[in-house]
Amino acid sequence: MNLGDVQFTRRAGMLVAELTGEIDLSNAESVGQAIAETTSNLDAGVVLDLSALRYLDSAGIQFMFRLREQLRTRGQSFALVIPAQSASNDALRLAGVTLHVETFETQRDALRSAAADRDDG
């Protein structure tokens, strides 16, 4: 069994990556790489949905930040979906990440916000 897995869909011009299982030092890099490789330059950005993720640690947080940087240099947006009650929220909260990164309760919120930003830009 894979410890963690990622599934992709494209919605409203965005690549939506839904993570399941657990992300830690053992698989964070390969999951991050899979997302980076699947992102095309036609995508307006990436929505990373952690709602169904059961575990996330600092190695996972690191890959998220790296991904955000990669996207920013290509002019693509990045949004995190983390319901307050999700397991991965623990790590983000304890690491102080949620204070600095905009997160959304649902995919729909994230996609709507991304579309609004594009209209503004």
Added chain:
Amino acid sequence: MSTEDSRFPDRPLPRGTGQAILPPVELEIAPSEQVRLLYSLSDPTLSELELDEFLDELLARVQEALSVDTVAILLFDEASQQLVARAARGLEEEVERGVRIPIGRGFAGRIASERVAIFIADVDHADILNPILGQRGIRSLLGIPLIVEGSLIGVLHVGSLTPREFGQTDLAVLQVAAVRAAPGIERAQLLSALRHEQRVAMVLQRSLLPKQLVEAVGVSVGARYVPASDEVGGDWYDMFELDGGRLGIAIGDVVGHGLRAAALMGQLRTALQAYALQGADPGRTLVLVDRFVQALPDFAMATAAYAVLDPDTGRVRVASAGHLPPLVVGGDTPRVVELIPAPPLGAFPYGHCSEHETTLAPGETLVFYTDGLIERPGIPLTQSIEAMLELLGGQTSVDDLCHLAIQQLVPVEGLRDDVALIAIQNSPVPDELMLEFPAEPRVLSEARRALRRWLRHVGADRDQAAEITLAASEACANAIEHAYSPAPARFTLHARAHAGEVTLTVRDGGQWREPRGEHRGRGLTIMKAAMHEVEANSSSRGTEIVMRRRLHP
């Protein structure tokens, strides 16, 4: 060579210019010498030999009895309708080169098709197909068919390097050898075909059972397979990991024996695991496997049971397709899991298979078995199941349980049916956790699972368990990632609870390094945020991180 003087005066066989077809002859009254020779062909100890040894020995005795230079046996291969050289003396190259003679052609081919003895006085003037006979310098040949119950088995022939008139007695001796050889060959062929099938089935069976059982946190597993006394059957057991740390445990029994049952077993085992990995629940998994069996070209039937265990909670869901109910043993209430089985796989298509849920308390063991273990003539199955429950009910060790079951329940005289047994225990949770791991990232999830389970055992609530586990995993990741050179190394995770406070110690043999970059700093941030106290002690012998958290304010 020829010892004419010591032999019974022989009437010559009729000889044609090329070859002569001979009618069967009566063996004339033989002197003691011939009795000895004939007896040597009928020696009962020959029957105990394997086919190759048997043929070699028989040919040696024919060669001696008839004082001939060459003896050969060609066996009839029904598939190709050819004679295949199988054993020879003085003509070994015939076997080595795998000489094949089509039925109906040449010397041996005609003996086979016409089922008559043929004598060739002069090879030069005869229709000989096999060039080796000529190359070897054979001058005269005498051959007869090997027949058992009207079926052609092969051809036996003898040859002489000097021109020789074979006599009636020669033919008669050869016939005795043929009569002796043919059933032996047939029996040996059947035996060797059977042994071959048994061997193949055994290898197949072994290759289809899991080589080693999954090792998972919080469970202990044991399994046994015992073949029946005379052949393999179609019993199997299996265990595999599902997502979320859950475990699938399967057992099954294909109706029938031998190669076909073993092969079908392999298909069913694979099908079941494939559906289970797709995420199907136990009942649904068996419904899908039943459909799979229905779709097989040949009618097949099997029973199977499948369970999914969540080691974190001990909860187990079980479904059965005609399979005997599992037991739960080793706890306060040993019991038979009362489930409503669906019909056996392959019996008829069904759309539903009900599931039964039970919980394994820490220390309890779920036991699956096949009917070979308890089926005894004249004893009702329910009675046998109760007896087994009585026998295994108090077992608290999976290894002991498997050992006891096989030792006590498998009859001394062997099994009529094969037996599969798999037992999975929800391991007792220790009051103090002491784990050692190789310093590799893949062990992190296992460490977390073990710790979560332990934390609940000592009274941490869900959120506390999640946060403490996160802190511990960060400390373990630190030990793996930064404390080592690439050489193999290990680290330990120690957890104990005292007066409402949990203390975790992660110890490694490497040198502490200051956090590098944003990422490591974040790991330490998480540890400090999740725990009330975090201290790192480093010495030349290694680094330890000690963390404390009060569970109750």
